[in-house]
Amino acid sequence: MKIAIFSEIYLPYLSGISSFISVLRKSLISLGHEVLVITSSTDVSSTTFEDGILRCPAKSANNKYGMSLKNSNNQTMLKKILEFNPDIIHINTDTAMGKLGLSIAHRLGIPTVYSIQDYYEDRFFYENSKIKLKIGTMVEKSRLLDMIDNCDVITASSGRAHEYLASSGRKDKHIRVIPSDTDISSFNYQNITPESIQKLRKKYNISPDTTLAMFAGRLDTDKSVEYLLQEWAQFISVSDNMHLMIVGDGTEIDSLKDWTKYLKIESQVTFTGEIPHSLMPEYYAASNVYVSAATTGLMSMSVLEAIACGLPVLLKRDKYTQEFVKEGVNGFTYEKASEFGDRMKQLSSLDIDGRRIIKNVVRRSRNDIPSDNMAKQFIAAYESAMKKKAKR
Incomplete structure:
Protein backbone atom coordinates (compact mmCIF):
# COMPACT_ATOMS: atom_id res chain seq x y z
CA MET A 1 0.00 0.00 0.00
CA THR A 182 6.52 5.38 20.76
CA ASP A 183 9.91 4.02 19.72
CA ILE A 184 11.17 2.27 22.84
CA SER A 185 14.55 1.56 21.23
CA SER A 186 15.26 5.29 20.95
CA PHE A 187 13.65 6.28 24.25
CA ASN A 188 15.63 4.15 26.67
CA TYR A 189 17.33 5.65 29.71
CA GLN A 190 19.88 2.82 29.67
CA ASN A 191 21.37 4.37 26.51
CA ILE A 192 22.14 7.64 28.34
CA THR A 193 25.40 7.85 30.26
CA PRO A 194 25.66 9.33 33.77
CA GLU A 195 28.09 11.86 32.31
CA SER A 196 25.47 13.08 29.83
CA ILE A 197 22.93 13.48 32.63
CA GLN A 198 25.42 15.36 34.78
CA LYS A 199 26.32 17.65 31.88
CA LEU A 200 22.68 18.43 31.08
CA ARG A 201 21.83 19.24 34.70
CA LYS A 202 24.92 21.43 34.98
CA LYS A 203 23.85 23.31 31.84
CA TYR A 204 20.64 24.40 33.61
CA ASN A 205 22.24 24.81 37.07
CA ILE A 206 20.29 21.91 38.56
CA SER A 207 22.22 20.02 41.23
CA PRO A 208 22.46 16.19 41.15
CA ASP A 209 20.42 15.84 44.37
CA THR A 210 17.52 18.05 43.20
CA THR A 211 14.32 16.25 42.22
CA LEU A 212 13.68 17.30 38.64
CA ALA A 213 10.13 17.31 37.27
CA MET A 214 9.62 17.97 33.58
CA PHE A 215 6.89 18.78 31.11
CA ALA A 216 7.49 18.57 27.35
CA GLY A 217 5.39 19.72 24.42
CA ARG A 218 4.25 22.69 22.42
CA LEU A 219 3.32 25.49 24.79
CA ASP A 220 -0.20 26.19 23.56
CA THR A 221 -3.47 26.91 25.36
CA ASP A 222 -4.61 23.28 25.50
CA LYS A 223 -1.59 22.08 27.52
CA SER A 224 -2.72 23.74 30.79
CA VAL A 225 0.85 24.59 31.76
CA GLU A 226 -0.41 27.69 33.58
CA TYR A 227 -2.33 25.43 35.98
CA LEU A 228 0.74 23.25 36.49
CA LEU A 229 2.75 26.34 37.44
CA GLN A 230 0.02 27.47 39.80
CA GLU A 231 -0.07 24.08 41.54
CA TRP A 232 3.69 24.15 41.86
CA ALA A 233 3.62 27.62 43.41
CA GLN A 234 0.95 26.54 45.91
CA PHE A 235 2.55 23.39 47.25
CA ILE A 236 6.25 23.26 46.32
CA SER A 237 8.66 25.59 48.11
CA VAL A 238 12.33 26.34 47.55
CA SER A 239 13.21 24.32 50.67
CA ASP A 240 11.71 21.18 49.07
CA ASN A 241 14.71 21.05 46.70
CA MET A 242 12.65 20.41 43.58
CA HIS A 243 12.85 22.00 40.15
CA LEU A 244 10.42 22.14 37.23
CA MET A 245 11.70 22.06 33.65
CA ILE A 246 9.36 23.15 30.83
CA VAL A 247 10.68 21.78 27.53
CA GLY A 248 9.35 23.22 24.29
CA ASP A 249 8.17 26.37 22.60
CA GLY A 250 4.84 27.71 21.42
CA THR A 251 2.40 30.58 21.32
CA GLU A 252 2.08 30.76 25.13
CA ILE A 253 5.74 30.73 26.16
CA ASP A 254 6.02 34.46 26.89
CA SER A 255 2.75 34.50 28.84
CA LEU A 256 3.88 31.46 30.83
CA LYS A 257 7.19 33.12 31.68
CA ASP A 258 5.30 36.19 32.89
CA TRP A 259 2.99 33.95 34.92
CA THR A 260 6.02 32.30 36.54
CA LYS A 261 7.30 35.72 37.60
CA TYR A 262 3.88 36.68 38.93
CA LEU A 263 3.81 33.48 41.01
CA LYS A 264 7.37 34.22 42.25
CA ILE A 265 8.75 30.81 41.30
CA GLU A 266 11.34 31.87 38.70
CA SER A 267 14.15 30.23 40.70
CA GLN A 268 12.28 26.91 40.66
CA VAL A 269 11.35 26.82 36.97
CA THR A 270 13.43 26.55 33.79
CA PHE A 271 12.12 27.12 30.27
CA THR A 272 14.45 25.37 27.83
CA GLY A 273 12.80 26.51 24.60
CA GLU A 274 12.77 24.24 21.55
CA ILE A 275 14.89 21.10 21.93
CA PRO A 276 15.74 18.77 19.00
CA HIS A 277 13.74 15.56 19.19
CA SER A 278 16.93 13.52 18.99
CA LEU A 279 18.08 14.98 22.32
CA MET A 280 14.84 14.35 24.21
CA PRO A 281 15.93 10.96 25.65
CA GLU A 282 18.65 12.83 27.58
CA TYR A 283 16.09 15.21 29.07
CA TYR A 284 13.83 12.37 30.17
CA ALA A 285 16.78 10.44 31.60
CA ALA A 286 17.99 13.48 33.54
CA SER A 287 14.55 13.95 35.14
CA ASN A 288 12.85 12.14 38.00
CA VAL A 289 9.16 12.58 37.15
CA TYR A 290 7.02 13.76 34.23
CA VAL A 291 4.16 16.11 35.18
CA SER A 292 1.12 17.55 33.43
CA ALA A 293 -2.10 19.28 34.45
CA ALA A 294 -3.79 18.93 31.04
CA THR A 295 -7.23 17.29 30.91
CA THR A 296 -8.48 18.37 27.48
CA GLY A 297 -5.92 17.01 25.02
CA LEU A 298 -5.58 13.61 23.42
CA MET A 299 -2.95 10.97 24.14
CA SER A 300 0.36 12.73 24.78
CA MET A 301 3.39 11.41 22.92
CA SER A 302 5.68 13.00 25.50
CA VAL A 303 3.97 10.94 28.24
CA LEU A 304 4.61 7.76 26.24
CA GLU A 305 8.22 8.76 25.61
CA ALA A 306 8.72 9.52 29.30
CA ILE A 307 7.34 6.10 30.30
CA ALA A 308 9.57 4.39 27.73
CA CYS A 309 12.52 6.17 29.37
CA GLY A 310 11.48 4.85 32.77
CA LEU A 311 10.14 8.16 33.99
CA PRO A 312 7.07 7.89 36.28
CA VAL A 313 4.28 10.26 35.25
CA LEU A 314 2.08 12.42 37.46
CA LEU A 315 -1.05 13.48 35.60
CA LYS A 316 -4.27 15.29 36.39
CA ARG A 317 -7.00 12.69 36.91
CA ASP A 318 -10.10 12.26 34.78
CA LYS A 319 -11.93 9.28 33.29
CA TYR A 320 -9.50 9.08 30.37
CA THR A 321 -6.27 9.16 32.40
CA GLN A 322 -6.35 5.37 32.59
CA GLU A 323 -5.50 5.36 28.88
CA PHE A 324 -2.07 6.61 29.99
CA VAL A 325 -1.50 5.59 33.58
CA LYS A 326 -1.41 2.25 35.38
CA GLU A 327 -1.73 3.67 38.88
CA GLY A 328 1.31 2.84 40.99
CA VAL A 329 3.01 1.02 38.11
CA ASN A 330 4.06 3.61 35.54
CA GLY A 331 2.85 6.65 37.41
CA PHE A 332 0.18 8.35 39.46
CA THR A 333 -2.81 10.65 39.07
CA TYR A 334 -4.11 13.49 41.19
CA GLU A 335 -7.32 15.48 41.44
CA LYS A 336 -6.57 18.30 43.86
CA ALA A 337 -3.50 20.52 43.76
CA SER A 338 -2.65 19.40 47.29
CA GLU A 339 -2.46 15.79 46.01
CA PHE A 340 0.00 16.98 43.38
CA GLY A 341 2.21 18.47 46.09
CA ASP A 342 1.99 15.38 48.31
CA ARG A 343 2.83 13.00 45.49
CA MET A 344 5.77 15.13 44.34
CA LYS A 345 7.18 15.07 47.87
CA GLN A 346 6.76 11.28 48.07
CA LEU A 347 8.64 10.81 44.81
CA SER A 348 11.29 13.26 45.94
CA SER A 349 11.88 11.25 49.12
CA LEU A 350 13.04 8.17 47.20
CA ASP A 351 16.71 7.27 47.61
CA ILE A 352 18.99 6.25 44.72
CA ASP A 353 17.95 2.58 44.92
CA GLY A 354 14.26 3.53 45.02
CA ARG A 355 14.61 5.70 41.92
CA ARG A 356 16.47 2.93 40.10
CA ILE A 357 13.73 0.42 40.92
CA ILE A 358 10.93 2.72 39.81
CA LYS A 359 12.71 3.41 36.50
CA ASN A 360 12.91 -0.32 35.79
CA VAL A 361 9.26 -0.92 36.72
CA VAL A 362 8.01 2.00 34.61
CA ARG A 363 10.09 0.93 31.60
CA ARG A 364 8.82 -2.67 31.80
CA SER A 365 5.19 -1.52 32.03
CA ARG A 366 5.01 -0.95 28.29
CA ASN A 367 6.97 -3.98 27.10
CA ASP A 368 3.82 -6.05 26.51
CA ILE A 369 2.71 -3.75 23.68
Whole structure:
Protein backbone atom coordinates (compact mmCIF):
# COMPACT_ATOMS: atom_id res chain seq x y z
CA MET A 1 0.00 0.00 0.00
CA LYS A 2 1.20 3.51 -0.84
CA ILE A 3 0.39 5.92 1.98
CA ALA A 4 0.77 9.71 1.76
CA ILE A 5 0.83 11.33 5.21
CA PHE A 6 0.10 15.06 5.40
CA SER A 7 1.18 17.08 8.41
CA GLU A 8 1.91 20.79 8.82
CA ILE A 9 4.90 19.97 11.04
CA TYR A 10 7.34 17.07 11.31
CA LEU A 11 10.70 16.35 12.87
CA PRO A 12 12.94 18.04 13.87
CA TYR A 13 10.14 20.27 15.20
CA LEU A 14 9.39 19.14 18.76
CA SER A 15 5.74 18.12 18.78
CA GLY A 16 3.62 15.13 19.65
CA ILE A 17 2.38 15.07 16.07
CA SER A 18 5.94 14.94 14.75
CA SER A 19 6.78 12.05 17.08
CA PHE A 20 3.56 10.21 16.25
CA ILE A 21 4.13 10.38 12.49
CA SER A 22 7.78 9.38 12.84
CA VAL A 23 6.85 6.24 14.79
CA LEU A 24 3.94 5.39 12.47
CA ARG A 25 6.05 5.89 9.35
CA LYS A 26 8.82 3.63 10.65
CA SER A 27 6.35 0.87 11.58
CA LEU A 28 4.45 1.05 8.29
CA ILE A 29 7.68 0.75 6.33
CA SER A 30 8.77 -2.23 8.46
CA LEU A 31 5.48 -3.92 7.50
CA GLY A 32 6.27 -3.51 3.80
CA HIS A 33 4.30 -0.37 2.91
CA GLU A 34 5.54 2.69 1.04
CA VAL A 35 5.20 6.01 2.87
CA LEU A 36 5.54 9.60 1.70
CA VAL A 37 5.39 12.33 4.38
CA ILE A 38 4.39 15.78 3.09
CA THR A 39 5.12 18.60 5.52
CA SER A 40 5.98 22.29 5.67
CA SER A 41 9.05 23.92 7.15
CA THR A 42 10.31 27.44 7.75
CA ASP A 43 13.86 26.08 7.38
CA VAL A 44 13.61 25.49 3.63
CA SER A 45 13.29 28.12 0.90
CA SER A 46 12.45 25.60 -1.81
CA THR A 47 10.89 22.14 -1.82
CA THR A 48 13.24 19.37 -0.75
CA PHE A 49 12.86 15.59 -0.86
CA GLU A 50 14.97 13.20 1.15
CA ASP A 51 14.37 9.75 2.63
CA GLY A 52 10.64 9.81 1.90
CA ILE A 53 10.09 13.25 3.43
CA LEU A 54 8.81 16.05 1.18
CA ARG A 55 9.46 19.40 2.91
CA CYS A 56 7.76 22.46 1.46
CA PRO A 57 8.38 26.13 2.32
CA ALA A 58 6.20 27.50 5.11
CA LYS A 59 5.15 30.99 6.09
CA SER A 60 4.35 32.39 9.52
CA ALA A 61 0.71 31.85 10.46
CA ASN A 62 -1.59 32.54 13.35
CA ASN A 63 -2.40 28.91 14.06
CA LYS A 64 -1.43 26.29 16.63
CA TYR A 65 1.87 25.61 14.82
CA GLY A 66 2.90 29.19 14.14
CA MET A 67 3.36 28.37 10.45
CA SER A 68 1.50 27.12 7.41
CA LEU A 69 2.19 25.80 3.92
CA LYS A 70 3.30 28.78 1.84
CA ASN A 71 1.98 27.73 -1.56
CA SER A 72 -0.62 25.00 -2.14
CA ASN A 73 0.05 25.26 -5.88
CA ASN A 74 3.76 24.45 -5.54
CA GLN A 75 4.37 22.53 -8.76
CA THR A 76 7.48 20.72 -7.53
CA MET A 77 5.54 19.49 -4.53
CA LEU A 78 2.49 18.47 -6.55
CA LYS A 79 4.61 16.63 -9.12
CA LYS A 80 6.35 14.58 -6.44
CA ILE A 81 3.03 13.65 -4.78
CA LEU A 82 1.44 12.65 -8.08
CA GLU A 83 4.53 10.62 -9.04
CA PHE A 84 4.21 8.75 -5.75
CA ASN A 85 0.59 7.98 -6.75
CA PRO A 86 -0.74 7.13 -3.28
CA ASP A 87 -3.48 4.61 -2.56
CA ILE A 88 -4.67 6.57 0.44
CA ILE A 89 -4.22 9.99 2.05
CA HIS A 90 -3.69 10.20 5.83
CA ILE A 91 -4.24 13.77 7.08
CA ASN A 92 -3.01 14.94 10.49
CA THR A 93 -3.81 18.65 10.43
CA ASP A 94 -6.74 20.94 9.64
CA THR A 95 -4.51 23.75 8.34
CA ALA A 96 -3.36 24.45 4.76
CA MET A 97 -1.48 21.15 4.56
CA GLY A 98 -4.63 19.26 5.52
CA LYS A 99 -6.64 21.08 2.86
CA LEU A 100 -3.97 20.15 0.33
CA GLY A 101 -4.38 16.49 1.33
CA LEU A 102 -8.12 16.71 0.73
CA SER A 103 -7.65 18.31 -2.67
CA ILE A 104 -5.12 15.68 -3.76
CA ALA A 105 -7.47 12.89 -2.63
CA HIS A 106 -10.33 14.47 -4.60
CA ARG A 107 -8.12 14.87 -7.65
CA LEU A 108 -6.99 11.22 -7.57
CA GLY A 109 -10.32 9.81 -6.40
CA ILE A 110 -8.74 8.03 -3.42
CA PRO A 111 -9.93 7.67 0.20
CA THR A 112 -8.86 9.75 3.18
CA VAL A 113 -8.21 9.05 6.85
CA TYR A 114 -8.14 12.00 9.24
CA SER A 115 -6.46 11.71 12.64
CA ILE A 116 -7.63 14.21 15.23
CA GLN A 117 -4.35 15.29 16.79
CA ASP A 118 -5.47 18.19 18.95
CA TYR A 119 -8.20 20.75 19.34
CA TYR A 120 -8.83 24.00 21.17
CA GLU A 121 -11.19 24.15 24.12
CA ASP A 122 -13.24 27.27 24.82
CA ARG A 123 -11.06 28.54 27.65
CA PHE A 124 -8.69 31.43 28.15
CA PHE A 125 -5.29 32.02 29.66
CA TYR A 126 -5.05 34.81 32.19
CA GLU A 127 -3.80 37.61 29.95
CA ASN A 128 -5.07 36.63 26.53
CA SER A 129 -7.61 38.81 24.79
CA LYS A 130 -10.83 36.84 25.26
CA ILE A 131 -12.26 38.20 22.03
CA LYS A 132 -9.22 37.21 19.97
CA LEU A 133 -9.01 33.77 21.51
CA LYS A 134 -12.75 33.18 21.13
CA ILE A 135 -12.48 33.99 17.43
CA GLY A 136 -9.41 31.79 17.14
CA THR A 137 -11.25 28.93 18.83
CA MET A 138 -14.17 29.27 16.41
CA VAL A 139 -11.82 29.21 13.42
CA GLU A 140 -9.95 26.15 14.75
CA LYS A 141 -13.20 24.31 15.44
CA SER A 142 -14.56 25.15 11.98
CA ARG A 143 -11.43 23.76 10.32
CA LEU A 144 -11.52 20.60 12.39
CA LEU A 145 -15.18 19.92 11.66
CA ASP A 146 -14.59 20.53 7.95
CA MET A 147 -11.98 17.77 7.95
CA ILE A 148 -14.24 15.42 9.88
CA ASP A 149 -17.14 16.02 7.49
CA ASN A 150 -15.03 15.39 4.39
CA CYS A 151 -12.82 12.41 5.27
CA ASP A 152 -13.81 8.74 5.00
CA VAL A 153 -12.47 7.46 8.33
CA ILE A 154 -11.76 9.43 11.50
CA THR A 155 -9.26 8.30 14.14
CA ALA A 156 -8.08 9.65 17.48
CA SER A 157 -5.63 8.46 20.10
CA SER A 158 -8.09 8.88 22.98
CA GLY A 159 -11.79 8.38 23.65
CA ARG A 160 -11.86 11.97 24.83
CA ALA A 161 -12.35 12.99 21.18
CA HIS A 162 -15.86 11.50 21.23
CA GLU A 163 -16.98 14.02 23.83
CA TYR A 164 -15.47 16.93 21.94
CA LEU A 165 -17.26 15.99 18.70
CA ALA A 166 -20.54 15.45 20.53
CA SER A 167 -20.27 18.94 22.02
CA SER A 168 -19.56 20.29 18.53
CA GLY A 169 -22.67 18.82 16.93
CA ARG A 170 -21.05 15.68 15.50
CA LYS A 171 -22.11 13.07 18.06
CA ASP A 172 -23.06 10.60 15.30
CA LYS A 173 -19.59 10.58 13.78
CA HIS A 174 -17.76 7.31 14.41
CA ILE A 175 -14.19 7.57 15.65
CA ARG A 176 -11.70 4.72 15.64
CA VAL A 177 -9.64 5.04 18.82
CA ILE A 178 -6.07 3.96 18.04
CA PRO A 179 -3.71 4.45 21.00
CA SER A 180 -0.42 6.07 20.09
CA ASP A 181 2.90 4.34 20.58
CA THR A 182 6.52 5.38 20.76
CA ASP A 183 9.91 4.02 19.72
CA ILE A 184 11.17 2.27 22.84
CA SER A 185 14.55 1.56 21.23
CA SER A 186 15.26 5.29 20.95
CA PHE A 187 13.65 6.28 24.25
CA ASN A 188 15.63 4.15 26.67
CA TYR A 189 17.33 5.65 29.71
CA GLN A 190 19.88 2.82 29.67
CA ASN A 191 21.37 4.37 26.51
CA ILE A 192 22.14 7.64 28.34
CA THR A 193 25.40 7.85 30.26
CA PRO A 194 25.66 9.33 33.77
CA GLU A 195 28.09 11.86 32.31
CA SER A 196 25.47 13.08 29.83
CA ILE A 197 22.93 13.48 32.63
CA GLN A 198 25.42 15.36 34.78
CA LYS A 199 26.32 17.65 31.88
CA LEU A 200 22.68 18.43 31.08
CA ARG A 201 21.83 19.24 34.70
CA LYS A 202 24.92 21.43 34.98
CA LYS A 203 23.85 23.31 31.84
CA TYR A 204 20.64 24.40 33.61
CA ASN A 205 22.24 24.81 37.07
CA ILE A 206 20.29 21.91 38.56
CA SER A 207 22.22 20.02 41.23
CA PRO A 208 22.46 16.19 41.15
CA ASP A 209 20.42 15.84 44.37
CA THR A 210 17.52 18.05 43.20
CA THR A 211 14.32 16.25 42.22
CA LEU A 212 13.68 17.30 38.64
CA ALA A 213 10.13 17.31 37.27
CA MET A 214 9.62 17.97 33.58
CA PHE A 215 6.89 18.78 31.11
CA ALA A 216 7.49 18.57 27.35
CA GLY A 217 5.39 19.72 24.42
CA ARG A 218 4.25 22.69 22.42
CA LEU A 219 3.32 25.49 24.79
CA ASP A 220 -0.20 26.19 23.56
CA THR A 221 -3.47 26.91 25.36
CA ASP A 222 -4.61 23.28 25.50
CA LYS A 223 -1.59 22.08 27.52
CA SER A 224 -2.72 23.74 30.79
CA VAL A 225 0.85 24.59 31.76
CA GLU A 226 -0.41 27.69 33.58
CA TYR A 227 -2.33 25.43 35.98
CA LEU A 228 0.74 23.25 36.49
CA LEU A 229 2.75 26.34 37.44
CA GLN A 230 0.02 27.47 39.80
CA GLU A 231 -0.07 24.08 41.54
CA TRP A 232 3.69 24.15 41.86
CA ALA A 233 3.62 27.62 43.41
CA GLN A 234 0.95 26.54 45.91
CA PHE A 235 2.55 23.39 47.25
CA ILE A 236 6.25 23.26 46.32
CA SER A 237 8.66 25.59 48.11
CA VAL A 238 12.33 26.34 47.55
CA SER A 239 13.21 24.32 50.67
CA ASP A 240 11.71 21.18 49.07
CA ASN A 241 14.71 21.05 46.70
CA MET A 242 12.65 20.41 43.58
CA HIS A 243 12.85 22.00 40.15
CA LEU A 244 10.42 22.14 37.23
CA MET A 245 11.70 22.06 33.65
CA ILE A 246 9.36 23.15 30.83
CA VAL A 247 10.68 21.78 27.53
CA GLY A 248 9.35 23.22 24.29
CA ASP A 249 8.17 26.37 22.60
CA GLY A 250 4.84 27.71 21.42
CA THR A 251 2.40 30.58 21.32
CA GLU A 252 2.08 30.76 25.13
CA ILE A 253 5.74 30.73 26.16
CA ASP A 254 6.02 34.46 26.89
CA SER A 255 2.75 34.50 28.84
CA LEU A 256 3.88 31.46 30.83
CA LYS A 257 7.19 33.12 31.68
CA ASP A 258 5.30 36.19 32.89
CA TRP A 259 2.99 33.95 34.92
CA THR A 260 6.02 32.30 36.54
CA LYS A 261 7.30 35.72 37.60
CA TYR A 262 3.88 36.68 38.93
CA LEU A 263 3.81 33.48 41.01
CA LYS A 264 7.37 34.22 42.25
CA ILE A 265 8.75 30.81 41.30
CA GLU A 266 11.34 31.87 38.70
CA SER A 267 14.15 30.23 40.70
CA GLN A 268 12.28 26.91 40.66
CA VAL A 269 11.35 26.82 36.97
CA THR A 270 13.43 26.55 33.79
CA PHE A 271 12.12 27.12 30.27
CA THR A 272 14.45 25.37 27.83
CA GLY A 273 12.80 26.51 24.60
CA GLU A 274 12.77 24.24 21.55
CA ILE A 275 14.89 21.10 21.93
CA PRO A 276 15.74 18.77 19.00
CA HIS A 277 13.74 15.56 19.19
CA SER A 278 16.93 13.52 18.99
CA LEU A 279 18.08 14.98 22.32
CA MET A 280 14.84 14.35 24.21
CA PRO A 281 15.93 10.96 25.65
CA GLU A 282 18.65 12.83 27.58
CA TYR A 283 16.09 15.21 29.07
CA TYR A 284 13.83 12.37 30.17
CA ALA A 285 16.78 10.44 31.60
CA ALA A 286 17.99 13.48 33.54
CA SER A 287 14.55 13.95 35.14
CA ASN A 288 12.85 12.14 38.00
CA VAL A 289 9.16 12.58 37.15
CA TYR A 290 7.02 13.76 34.23
CA VAL A 291 4.16 16.11 35.18
CA SER A 292 1.12 17.55 33.43
CA ALA A 293 -2.10 19.28 34.45
CA ALA A 294 -3.79 18.93 31.04
CA THR A 295 -7.23 17.29 30.91
CA THR A 296 -8.48 18.37 27.48
CA GLY A 297 -5.92 17.01 25.02
CA LEU A 298 -5.58 13.61 23.42
CA MET A 299 -2.95 10.97 24.14
CA SER A 300 0.36 12.73 24.78
CA MET A 301 3.39 11.41 22.92
CA SER A 302 5.68 13.00 25.50
CA VAL A 303 3.97 10.94 28.24
CA LEU A 304 4.61 7.76 26.24
CA GLU A 305 8.22 8.76 25.61
CA ALA A 306 8.72 9.52 29.30
CA ILE A 307 7.34 6.10 30.30
CA ALA A 308 9.57 4.39 27.73
CA CYS A 309 12.52 6.17 29.37
CA GLY A 310 11.48 4.85 32.77
CA LEU A 311 10.14 8.16 33.99
CA PRO A 312 7.07 7.89 36.28
CA VAL A 313 4.28 10.26 35.25
CA LEU A 314 2.08 12.42 37.46
CA LEU A 315 -1.05 13.48 35.60
CA LYS A 316 -4.27 15.29 36.39
CA ARG A 317 -7.00 12.69 36.91
CA ASP A 318 -10.10 12.26 34.78
CA LYS A 319 -11.93 9.28 33.29
CA TYR A 320 -9.50 9.08 30.37
CA THR A 321 -6.27 9.16 32.40
CA GLN A 322 -6.35 5.37 32.59
CA GLU A 323 -5.50 5.36 28.88
CA PHE A 324 -2.07 6.61 29.99
CA VAL A 325 -1.50 5.59 33.58
CA LYS A 326 -1.41 2.25 35.38
CA GLU A 327 -1.73 3.67 38.88
CA GLY A 328 1.31 2.84 40.99
CA VAL A 329 3.01 1.02 38.11
CA ASN A 330 4.06 3.61 35.54
CA GLY A 331 2.85 6.65 37.41
CA PHE A 332 0.18 8.35 39.46
CA THR A 333 -2.81 10.65 39.07
CA TYR A 334 -4.11 13.49 41.19
CA GLU A 335 -7.32 15.48 41.44
CA LYS A 336 -6.57 18.30 43.86
CA ALA A 337 -3.50 20.52 43.76
CA SER A 338 -2.65 19.40 47.29
CA GLU A 339 -2.46 15.79 46.01
CA PHE A 340 0.00 16.98 43.38
CA GLY A 341 2.21 18.47 46.09
CA ASP A 342 1.99 15.38 48.31
CA ARG A 343 2.83 13.00 45.49
CA MET A 344 5.77 15.13 44.34
CA LYS A 345 7.18 15.07 47.87
CA GLN A 346 6.76 11.28 48.07
CA LEU A 347 8.64 10.81 44.81
CA SER A 348 11.29 13.26 45.94
CA SER A 349 11.88 11.25 49.12
CA LEU A 350 13.04 8.17 47.20
CA ASP A 351 16.71 7.27 47.61
CA ILE A 352 18.99 6.25 44.72
CA ASP A 353 17.95 2.58 44.92
CA GLY A 354 14.26 3.53 45.02
CA ARG A 355 14.61 5.70 41.92
CA ARG A 356 16.47 2.93 40.10
CA ILE A 357 13.73 0.42 40.92
CA ILE A 358 10.93 2.72 39.81
CA LYS A 359 12.71 3.41 36.50
CA ASN A 360 12.91 -0.32 35.79
CA VAL A 361 9.26 -0.92 36.72
CA VAL A 362 8.01 2.00 34.61
CA ARG A 363 10.09 0.93 31.60
CA ARG A 364 8.82 -2.67 31.80
CA SER A 365 5.19 -1.52 32.03
CA ARG A 366 5.01 -0.95 28.29
CA ASN A 367 6.97 -3.98 27.10
CA ASP A 368 3.82 -6.05 26.51
CA ILE A 369 2.71 -3.75 23.68
CA PRO A 370 3.87 -5.05 20.25
CA SER A 371 6.00 -2.49 18.40
CA ASP A 372 3.79 -2.67 15.30
CA ASN A 373 0.45 -2.55 17.15
CA MET A 374 -0.39 1.04 16.20
CA ALA A 375 0.63 0.60 12.55
CA LYS A 376 -1.52 -2.52 12.16
CA GLN A 377 -4.55 -0.68 13.52
CA PHE A 378 -3.96 2.15 11.05
CA ILE A 379 -3.67 -0.34 8.18
CA ALA A 380 -7.11 -1.62 9.19
CA ALA A 381 -8.37 1.99 9.17
CA TYR A 382 -6.90 2.54 5.69
CA GLU A 383 -8.57 -0.63 4.41
CA SER A 384 -11.87 0.46 5.91
CA ALA A 385 -11.59 3.83 4.18
CA MET A 386 -10.92 2.08 0.86
CA LYS A 387 -14.01 -0.11 1.25
CA LYS A 388 -16.11 2.89 2.18
CA LYS A 389 -14.85 4.81 -0.86
CA ALA A 390 -15.49 1.85 -3.18
CA LYS A 391 -19.16 1.70 -2.13
CA ARG A 392 -19.83 5.29 -3.24
